[in-house]
Amino acid sequence: MDEVTRIVNDIKQGNIKPIYFLMGEEPYYIDKLTEFIEDNVLTEDEKGFNQMVLYGKDVTVEDVIANAKRYPMMADRQVVILKEAQELTRTIDKFESYFDNPQPTTVLVVAYKYKTLDKRKKVTKNADKNGLLFESKKLYENQVADWIKRVLAGREYTIDPKAAAMLVEFLGNDLGKINNELEKLAIILPKGTTITPSHIEENIGISKDYNVFELRKAIGDRDQLKAYKIAAYFAQNPKDNPLVMTVGLVFGFFTQLLQYHGLKDKSQAAKMLKVNPYFIKDYEIAARNYPMRKVSAIVAALRDVDVKSKGVGANSLSADDLLKEMLVKIFN
Structure with a gap:
């Protein structure tokens, strides 16, 4: 996020690169930067003749380069934006020569979403050397x-x-x-x-009382009545509460609880478990309610429920039955 802010501030101050190669698994910042350049580099009067938006499924790399090599009309620069550039993955290396010697009066934006290019490749090195190479990584x-x-x-x-x-x-x-x-x-x-x-x-539309977060807390507190009420609600609303996701998140909770038991320095729990410190008290309570040996047994039992939730060997069991089975194995 800090890098995105720096890029935006540079553009606002007139420090504009001839190439913006935006790549990565997280499309959010790629879209935001593309949108910012599209809205702010040229004035409204200049955009009519000097701004072009192309899409990877409709053009070739040669088409994009041909447009990038044009000169602006009655403006200092033109903007060429290639959206959905990942559609040109097989031929993306053809940008190598253009990136090595970009048109100085063109701002070329390449939005290469959901993927990354090898930074050792010449095309990537050239984009980084003569423009700006930005990688948008998925957040954990x-x-x-x-x-x-x-x-x-x-x-x-x-x-x-x-x-x-x-x-x-x-x-x-x-x-x-x-x-x-x-x-x-x-x-x-x-x-x-x-x-x-x-x-x-x-x-x-997310229920504050009937969600996986509350289910995990009820389980951690050994509040069986609340846990079974939430499970019944999930069974009645399977579209909003997919069984596989529910079992997976409960399994994740007990896996983290196992880690918590193994920590010598509990003051480092938030960092080691990668959870918000606000929620550590939930793990403290759960650890008192579930000794380490019990947690190990629950983790093993939840693996079995997880397999069944995916339809393996449980064709006759409904979501309601599987949720009940999960809770029985946890509370017994």
Whole structure:
């Protein structure tokens, strides 16, 4: 995120590169940088003759280069944007010679999403030497809550840790989807608001009481009544609560709990488990309720439930039955 801010600030200050090769598994920042260049490098009057947006499935590398070598009309520079450049993966090396000697009056943006090029290749080295090479890496799920917090801070909002955890568990590490939901909240809620689980439930549709986060907490607390109520709700709403995902997240919780038991220095638990420090108290409680030997047995049992949740050897068991089986194995 810091690198993206630096790139944006450089462009605002007029330090504009002839090549922006944007690549990586996380499309969010690639789209944001592409959108910023598209909106801000040229004036509205200049865009008519000097800005072109091409798509990888419709053009060849030669087409893009031919457009990039044109001269601007009544402007200091032109902008050529190649979106969905990953469609040209097989021929992307043909940019090598252009990247080695780019047209100085052209800003060429190549949005190469979901993939990366080998940085040892000549085409990549040339893009880096004569322009800007940016790699957008996927965030790990344990990093996403902090990302949500930073994004909201930039919009003058704060968020409750549990509300952030709900978003991550529901949407994973897809920053585009999460940002869309945050934008909806920013439209509805006034600046300065602290976003709570109730806001998430009311405006996004994620139940604050019936979600995997609450199921794991109920299991950790050995609150059997609450756990079975949540499991029953999941069985009645399988589309919003896929069985495979539920079992996987509960399995992940006990795997982390096993790690927690093995830590000599519990003060480092948040760092070692890669979880928000706010939630460490849940692991402390669960560790008291489930000794290490019991956790090991549960992990082994959950592997069996996981296999069944994927349809192996459990054709006669419903989602409701499998969830109950999971809880029986945990609580017994």
